Ligand code: SF4
């Protein structure tokens with residue numbers, strides 16, 4: 001099962017993950033840190049992780065809940 005982990009200690013809430021994600025309004029919520037709402041819409045393009053300036057997004061294709 002796909003998982004995206006955000007290192008909240010490194011997230012600066014810049015919103016770049018939201019800006020680049022094709023399904024941002026369904027997947028991302030940016031408040032004081034970035035949150036994942038619903039990963040069913042994620043197609044694992046990895047753009048968010050590539051764009052994150054603090055490298056705090058970790059995409060795990062085969063998470064433990066599989
Ligand atoms: S791009 Fe990275 S630092 Fe910016 S809001 Fe998203 S997770 Fe946080």
Ligand code: SF4
Pocket residue numbers: 020021022023024027041042043044045046047048049
């Ligand atoms: S991998 Fe792509 S679709 Fe999934 S959250 Fe990141 S930018 Fe959005």
